[in-house]
Amino acid sequence: MTNILIVVVVILLVATLVQILRVSELLSEIKNKDVNEVTDKDNNTQGILFLIVGFGFLIFVVWQMVTWNHLLLPPASSVHGTQIDFLMKISMGLILVVFFVLSPILFYFLYKYRGKKSNKAYFFSHNNKLEVVWTVIPTILLTALIIFGLNTWDKAMNVELTESTTIIEVYGQQFNWTARYSGLDNNLGKANFKLVKGRNTLGVDMLDASAADDKMAREVHLVIDQPVLLKFRSQDVIHSAFLPHFRVQMNCVPGMTTQFGFTPNKTTAQMKESEGEDFEYILLCNKICGASHYNMQMKFIVETQEEYDIWLDSQESLETKLLTQK
Numbered sequence: 116m117t118n119i120l121i122v123v124v125v126i127l128l129v130a131t132l133v134q135i136l137r138v139s140e141l142l143s144e145i146k147n148k149d150v151n152e153v154t155d156k157d158n159n160t161q162g163i164l165f166l167i168v169g170f171g172f173l174i175f176v177v178w179q180m181v182t183w184n185h186l187l188l189p190p191a192s193s194v195h196g197t198q199i200d201f202l203m204k205i206s207m208g209l210i211l212v213v214f215f216v217l218s219p220i221l222f223y224f225l226y227k228y229r230g231k232k233s234n235k236a237y238f239f240s241h242n243n244k245l246e247v248v249w250t251v252i253p254t255i256l257l258t259a260l261i262i263f264g265l266n267t268w269d270k271a272m273n274v275e276l277t278e279s280t281t282i283i284e285v286y287g288q289q290f291n292w293t294a295r296y297s298g299l300d301n302n303l304g305k306a307n308f309k310l311v312k313g314r315n316t317l318g319v320d321m322l323d324a325s326a327a328d329d330k331m332a333r334e335v336h337l338v339i340d341q342p343v344l345l346k347f348r349s350q351d352v353i354h355s356a357f358l359p360h361f362r363v364q365m366n367c368v369p370g371m372t373t374q375f376g377f378t379p380n381k382t383t384a385q386m387k388e389s390e391g392e393d394f395e396y397i398l399l400c401n402k403i404c405g406a407s408h409y410n411m412q413m414k415f416i417v418e419t420q421e422e423y424d425i426w427l428d429s430q431e432s433l434e435t436k437l438l439t440q441k
């Protein structure tokens with residue numbers, strides 16, 4: 116009923132507006148005036164409005180940058196993250212310089228060249244020099260930026276596996292993450308979704324020799340300055356593993372394994388000192404994967420080797436968890 120009333124009110128409002136316009140048209144016909152004619156007074160008003168809106172918008176942008184700056188991420192906590200931050204700073208710097216130079220010119224020229232009765236059109240077909248300048252400069256700048264970006268991406272994604280690299284699986288499902296440590300052999304046991312049953316929530320193939328020493332965990336512990344390779348699987352839909360503080364993100368796709376590697380270089384304790392006691396490294400899902408997507412998170416803890424060893428020892432292996440316990 117309310118909806119019908121709203122529709123009726125909207126129709127009546129539109130009809131009223133049309134009638135008002137019609138009346139003003141008839142009035143101007145009586146007065147012998149053309150309502151569609153744009154006068155110099157109209158152009159002045161429009162020109163001044165452009166100045167106010169344009170410069171008001173620029174002031175608003177500066178206000179946002181100053182007021183909301185503290186909401187940005189703290190400096191990267193991984194080795195390659197520093198390079199990603201540098202790339203981000205260069206890109207944003209370029210964009211901001213162009214924005215703060217071009218926008219005032221754009222709004223000022225809208226005002227300066229507003230319509231006037233005395234204006235005469237100036238015929239100007241093209242200028243080769245100008246065309247070359249505004250094509251070549253952006254091309255060089257963008258090419259340099261893209262090559263720099265590809266190079267940074269390559270360094271972040273194609274990590275070399277060394278002896279000290281810890282391999283950890285991160286398994287996504289609606290709506291949680293589970294980690295699996297590769298154990299003493301640093302080799303993850305095979306897994307298959309067909310084997311997901313009971314407590315074997317990751318479908319690990321317990322007949323595979325590498326699987327017995329694997330360990331499942333609800334949070335991920337990492338050692339400072341030690342490289343880690345995360346391998347992702349998904350049980351149901353596409354999720355996206357996002358660790359903002361380490362500047363890494365990767366889709367988790369059912370039926371395939373994706374990965375990225377990084378080296379954390381600040382412990383959780385160090386971050387708590389600079390960012391506040393509440394700080395935690397967190398793995399988020401960055402793909403809208405369903406109703407509880409927003410709550411799909413897992414804690415990451417970066418600590419010293421000793422703390423890490425104590426924690427890892429306290430986790431039971433899959434052999435104990437799945438085969439010996441009844």
Ligand SMILES: [Cu+2]
Binds near residue numbers: 287404408
């Ligand atoms: Cu998800």
